Amino acid sequence: MNDKGKIIAGIVIFFVVASFPFWLNMFLEKGPAPELVLTPKAKAAEKCVRDTQFMTANHMQLLDEWRDTVVRKAERIYVNAEGKEFNMSLSNTCLDCHSNKAEFCDRCHDYASIEPYCWDCHIDNPKETK
Amino acid sequence: MNVKYFYSFLAVAALALIAWVGCDLLGLQVLFGVILPYVAVVVFFVGFFIRMMDWARSTVPFRIPTTAGQAKSLPWIKPNKIDSPYTTGAVVARMFFEVVTFRSLFRNTRMRVNPDGRISYDLELWLWLFALAFHYTFLVVILRHARFFLEPLPLPFEILEKIDTFIQIGHPIISMSSFVLLGTVLFLFFRRVYLPNIRMISLASDFFPLFLIFGIALTGILMRYFTKIDVVAAKELTYGLVSFSLPTMARMQEIGSIFYIHVFFVSVLLAYFPWSKLMHMGGIFLSPTRNMANNSRAVRHVNPWNYPVNVHTYEEYEDDFREKMIEAGLPVDKKE
Structure with missing residues (x-):
C-alpha cells in the first residue's frame, strides 16, 4: 500500500489547525491596547489600597477577600500596611476613584478576555447604600 | 524507590530550577520566553513531519486489521460493521470512534485467578475512564489558552471557557479542566507505581512526560489561583510571540518567574513530543491493525513489492x- 499522499495531506491539515494562533489573528479585529487611563481623582490619590504591582496581579483576590469579610463577618474597614483605613466596597471605594470603567477596568479585562462577574451587580445597578 | 521514576522526577525538577535560575537570577527572559519557545515549536513541527514520514515509508505488506466482531461473509450472517470494517467508510468510522472514544482501551480486561482455581477476565474500565478524562481536559486546557494568543477571543473559545467555569467557585473562577487534568495525571502516575506488572514494564520515558505534564498543570494552577502574575504583561508576550511583535525587555521582566518555568516546561514538552511515545497522537492514524479494511476474503491483496519468482x-x-x-x-x- 502506498498512502504517502493521504498521509501528507493529513499532516498538512494538522499543521494548519495546530498553528492557528499564528494565522487566526489576521482575521480578527484587534481591540484597543491595554493602556490604562487614570481619572484625576485616582491621580491625586497617587496610591491605591496596596501598591500598583500587587493590585495589577491580585486585585481580584483582594476583592474576593473583601466580599467574604463584609458579607460573612460584617466588617467593613480594611487597614493596609501603612495603617490607612478603607471602606471595603467595590462601588464606594474602588469605583469612586476608578470611575472610568471603560478606560480602566475593561481595557485589561477585554485584552485578556476576562469577564468578571462583579459587573453582574455593580455599576449599572443602583449604588449600594449604607 | 524506583530509579526510573526518580530520575524522571529529578529531570523535571532540574528543568524547573534551570528556568527559575535563568529568569529570576540571570534575567534570561528572552531566552526562556522567546528563543526557546520558537525553537520548540519548530522542533515540534519538523520532528512531527519526520516521524510521520518515517512511518509512511515503512512497508505494510499484509492486511493485518485486528477485529473484534463478525467479518462480512455470507449474506445471512450479520457483519459487525465497525469492529470488523469492510469498506473504507467503515474504517473511517472505526478510526473516528477509536480516536474520539478510545474503544480499544474500553475493552481493557484484567485476568484474575479465582479462589477455586478458575480464571476469569473482568472489565477494567478505570484506565479508559481516566485516559479519556486526561486527554479531553488536556485539549480543553490547550484551547482555553487561546485567550493568550488571540485578540479578541473568538466566540467558540469564550463559550468553552464559560462551560469550563460554570460552577463559579472562588475567584478567579475555578476551571474544572485544570484540576481534572492534574488529578488524571496523578492517576496515570500512581497506576504505574502501584500495579506491580505495570511498574515492571514502565520506563523512564513513560514517567518523564507524566512528570512534565504534572509540572505544567501545577505551575498553571499556581499562576492562576495562588502566586499571581501580571496577566496582561503575560499576554503581551504570548501575543507578541504569535504576531512577531515582542514587548519590551522591561515589560517581560514584570511577569513572575513561575510564568517562565511554565513556558519552559511547555517548550520542553513540545520539543520532546516528536521523539517520544507521545507521538501516538499521529501514530494512531497509521496503525495497520486499525486503519485497514478487513476484506481479505473478497479482495486479493498482493504484496506490492513482489517480484517474479522463478x-x-x-x-x-x-x-x-x-x-x-x-x-x-x-x-x-x-x-x-
Missing part, C-alpha cells in the same frame, strides 16, 4: 523425469 512447477518436473518415472512404475499425468 519456480519449477510439477509439470516441468514431470517433463524432466517422465521416462524415469514410468520406468519406476510411478503414476504420471501425461503419458507421452
Whole structure:
C-alpha cells in the first residue's frame, strides 16, 4: 500500500489547525491596547489600597477577600500596611476613584478576555447604600 | 524507590530550577520566553513531519486489521460493521470512534485467578475512564489558552471557557479542566507505581512526560489561583510571540518567574513530543491493525513489492523425469 499522499495531506491539515494562533489573528479585529487611563481623582490619590504591582496581579483576590469579610463577618474597614483605613466596597471605594470603567477596568479585562462577574451587580445597578 | 521514576522526577525538577535560575537570577527572559519557545515549536513541527514520514515509508505488506466482531461473509450472517470494517467508510468510522472514544482501551480486561482455581477476565474500565478524562481536559486546557494568543477571543473559545467555569467557585473562577487534568495525571502516575506488572514494564520515558505534564498543570494552577502574575504583561508576550511583535525587555521582566518555568516546561514538552511515545497522537492514524479494511476474503491483496519468482512447477518436473518415472512404475499425468 502506498498512502504517502493521504498521509501528507493529513499532516498538512494538522499543521494548519495546530498553528492557528499564528494565522487566526489576521482575521480578527484587534481591540484597543491595554493602556490604562487614570481619572484625576485616582491621580491625586497617587496610591491605591496596596501598591500598583500587587493590585495589577491580585486585585481580584483582594476583592474576593473583601466580599467574604463584609458579607460573612460584617466588617467593613480594611487597614493596609501603612495603617490607612478603607471602606471595603467595590462601588464606594474602588469605583469612586476608578470611575472610568471603560478606560480602566475593561481595557485589561477585554485584552485578556476576562469577564468578571462583579459587573453582574455593580455599576449599572443602583449604588449600594449604607 | 524506583530509579526510573526518580530520575524522571529529578529531570523535571532540574528543568524547573534551570528556568527559575535563568529568569529570576540571570534575567534570561528572552531566552526562556522567546528563543526557546520558537525553537520548540519548530522542533515540534519538523520532528512531527519526520516521524510521520518515517512511518509512511515503512512497508505494510499484509492486511493485518485486528477485529473484534463478525467479518462480512455470507449474506445471512450479520457483519459487525465497525469492529470488523469492510469498506473504507467503515474504517473511517472505526478510526473516528477509536480516536474520539478510545474503544480499544474500553475493552481493557484484567485476568484474575479465582479462589477455586478458575480464571476469569473482568472489565477494567478505570484506565479508559481516566485516559479519556486526561486527554479531553488536556485539549480543553490547550484551547482555553487561546485567550493568550488571540485578540479578541473568538466566540467558540469564550463559550468553552464559560462551560469550563460554570460552577463559579472562588475567584478567579475555578476551571474544572485544570484540576481534572492534574488529578488524571496523578492517576496515570500512581497506576504505574502501584500495579506491580505495570511498574515492571514502565520506563523512564513513560514517567518523564507524566512528570512534565504534572509540572505544567501545577505551575498553571499556581499562576492562576495562588502566586499571581501580571496577566496582561503575560499576554503581551504570548501575543507578541504569535504576531512577531515582542514587548519590551522591561515589560517581560514584570511577569513572575513561575510564568517562565511554565513556558519552559511547555517548550520542553513540545520539543520532546516528536521523539517520544507521545507521538501516538499521529501514530494512531497509521496503525495497520486499525486503519485497514478487513476484506481479505473478497479482495486479493498482493504484496506490492513482489517480484517474479522463478519456480519449477510439477509439470516441468514431470517433463524432466517422465521416462524415469514410468520406468519406476510411478503414476504420471501425461503419458507421452
